[in-house]
Amino acid sequence: MDLAIEVKGLTKKYANVTAINNIDFQVRKGEIFGFLGPNGAGKTTTQRILTGVITATSGKAFILGYDIKKEAFYAKSRIGVVPELANIYIDLSAWNNLMLIGQLYGVVKEDRIKKSAELLRIFNLYERKDEKAKVFSKGQRQKLLLCMALIHNPQLLFLDEPTSGLDVVSSRLIREMIAKFNREGVTIFLTTHNIQEADELCDRIAVIDHGLIATIDSPENLKKEFQSMQTIEIVFNPQIKSEDDLKKIEYVNKVQKIGDKFKLYTDNPDELIRQLLSFSQKGNLNILSLNTLGPDLEEVFVKITEEHKGWSYGKEKSFSKSV
């Protein structure tokens, strides 16, 4: 199998804190791999190690077949990076930012000029190429960072929270571009806590929590794994006042009231629908609407990270799962 990233037993310790703890995972060439986790889970630390910004305390990471520690130059030459907290040079123009990064990646002048113009046009920044970047909005700076990450035609793109804090239009443009570059063959490593974004874009997702990989799978398989989180949304007429009666129905795991709707969590939606029909007949209630819903990724994520909190450090290794 062609691998873009291979991580083996990676650990990073800061004084007494273990930021990531003996993690293993692989990213295949051509896929969009989501790296999800709550704040402080170890996402950014992992990306910094994989991009050669910091070194791991132990373990190995191979980027496109190159050891990121021993062959950093060759690995870094083939990747593009948009770090979470990084910035452009605000005292330089957009054009000069691109020229600088192009030079650092060894792009020859002719290609640098051509590619910079092309990228600035794609991200609607070409008209402002000579303006100093200090006047750019957050969205424009993020687009420029993406241009800088793409100027050398990388085979692998690391994106850390690429749409964080951006308006809807900018976020959508960036997501469209991520999908476009992936279709053109670029492997994407997307670090995010935006579940919807990961669900929309990623082929596979790893959830990291407390420095450990909690799970790795496709978004749909993750949802399937959590059958008990399937839901039925139901609206009765007249509205029932208490949810206690619903909790007593067989196959209902949990009840949540949302506006005039009740959301019932179950691992057997088929049986539950029969029970609900019986319940409505007995109570002389009309069913105004009834929808069955699979678990959404956000609920899966919350469930995984909640479960993970209960794990003691002695069990952590067995919780880690490699692909």
Place this chain on the structure above:
Amino acid sequence: MEKKNPFLSQFKSAWAITKKDISIYYLKPPVLIYGFIFPGFLFLAFFLGKNMPFSSLLPVVIVLALFFTSSSVGPIITPWETRMRTLERLVSCPVSLEFILLGDILAGFLFGVGITLILSVFAIPFLSIGLKSITVLLGTILLSGFCFSCLGVLLSAPATDNPSNIMMLSNLVRLPLIFLSGIFIPVNKLPALGRLIARFSPLTYTVDILRSNFYEECIYSPVLSLTALFIFTVVFLFLGMVLHKKNLSKRF
């Protein structure tokens, strides 16, 4: 895009970083204040009204200009880039930290040497000062400029994102060196302890060579002084690389 020779590529990258530093940092207020204004006033405070011919002060002017300008750029770059969050982007590029620092050192070196050479080119013919050897003058300026620039980058090694903290540290180191290196008080007139400390200042050797090259006897032979400057350069360069590498992960 394949780079065939990592070493050559990284030299080109270091030069790109130097050009970036020139366009961003040369006109930053801390560089202008501590590189020009401060040493200018220091010079005036010590020599104004002493009725000394300017020609006898020229070595002092050259040394002050070279020392302060060369060592003013380095301290500002790393903390500034840490604060502006551009350092992480730079470190993720295919250029090692050593070559990033080399780019910063070259920026300080060119700043210091450029200004000192302009000053020398105008002052020496204008004041009709006799110069024993232009090669020695050039060699001293180039080697000392590189040495002081390495010192500037070494001083920026503590992992802070506050440039003013580093500028304070930098002045804490640079100011005592001014007084212990024979600029204002000749080394042979210093007390025994002062003379001992003066041996461990690179500035002592720059002052000594320049003074001897213009009009005076030297304390150390030019070969010894140039060797000492070379050793200081290697030590500053090595220490700077090691400490910056050690502190890198603390910057993010």
